[in-house]
Amino acid sequence: xxxxxxxxxxxxxxxxxxxxxxxxxxxxxxxxxxxxxxxxxxxxxxxxxxxxxxxxxxxxxxxxxxxxxxxxxxxxxxxxxxxxxx
Amino acid sequence: xxxxxxxxxxxxxxxxxxxxxxxxxxxxxxxxxxxxxxxxxxxxxxxxxxxxxxxxxxxxxxxxxxxxxxxxxxxxxxxxxxxxxxxxxxxxxxxxxxxxxxxxxxxxxxxxxxxxxxxxxxxxxxxxxxxxxxxxxxxxxxxxxxxxxxxxxxxxxxx
Numbered sequence: 741x742x743x744x745x746x747x748x749x750x751x752x753x754x755x756x757x758x759x760x761x762x763x764x765x766x767x768x769x770x771x772x773x774x775x776x777x778x779x780x781x782x783x784x785x786x787x788x789x790x791x792x793x794x795x796x797x798x799x800x801x802x803x804x805x806x807x808x809x810x811x812x813x814x815x816x817x818x819x820x821x822x823x824x825x826x
Numbered sequence: 827x828x829x830x831x832x833x834x835x836x837x838x839x840x841x842x843x844x845x846x847x848x849x850x851x852x853x854x855x856x857x858x859x860x861x862x863x864x865x866x867x868x869x870x871x872x873x874x875x876x877x878x879x880x881x882x883x884x885x886x887x888x889x890x891x892x893x894x895x896x897x898x899x900x901x902x903x904x905x906x907x908x909x910x911x912x913x914x915x916x917x918x919x920x921x922x923x924x925x926x927x928x929x930x931x932x933x934x935x936x937x938x939x940x941x942x943x944x945x946x947x948x949x950x951x952x953x954x955x956x957x958x959x960x961x962x963x964x965x966x967x968x969x970x971x972x973x974x975x976x977x978x979x980x981x982x983x984x985x
Contacts, residue, residue: 769896770896789948789952789955789956790946790947790948790952793948793949793951793952794933794934797933797934797935804935804936805935807935809897809936810935810936811897811950811951812951813951813955
């Protein structure tokens with residue numbers, strides 16, 4: 741399985757119903773497969789940070805076995821709009 | 827014993843150095859040390875005990891004096907900013923069984939990992955966001971730890 745920013749983005753969008761996903765391949769910063777993702781998903785509403793991150797971890801369980809370092813930012817659509825406005 | 831072998835074999839899927847190999851077993855490399863560490867009752871296992879021994883427990887790459895990874899360093903720096911310097915820190919680079927074991931225990935794929943009062947908090951991202959939105963000060967207060975940043979703010983207001 742070859743993991744690319746594209747494949748991660750597609751999976752997150754398809755399986756989590758994310759409305760906005762940004763995936764950055766940070767491999768060059770860390771000497772081994774690493775990604776940084778921003779996920780905006782209405783399903784995050786009302787959930788604490790840990791639960792949101794666990795949802796993402798579950799969605800990408802297969803990929804995470806190969807990924808060495810993983811950063812994630814999880815926002816609801818409302819938080820995303822607010823952040824964009826800042 | 828079979829269920830222990832199956833459990834350990836699963837834990838060792840990522841491979842270990844075989845330091846603790848003790849003779850032929852059905853699934854190949856099984857570490858009896860690991861089997862002891864990760865019994866079928868996780869809460870009572872050694873890791874379960876370890877995370878409850880101290881209020882703040884972190885599993886990082888390296889040590890607080892010398893972190894060996896940017897994310898682990900971030901955790902150490904954030905704790906330092908809040909004046910938290912009395913915490914338990916475990917270097918997963920020293921022990922491959924611990925490195926994989928803690929990932930299985932927390933059901934969390936990466937290091938660093940932070941525990942407050944025996945409860946998993948998250949990794950570097952979560953700690954950073956808690957630090958930025960003020961939640962970390964609150965969580966430390968619940969642990970009975972007075973964040974140094976509260977004093978810093980008071981000084982700011984006096985000026």
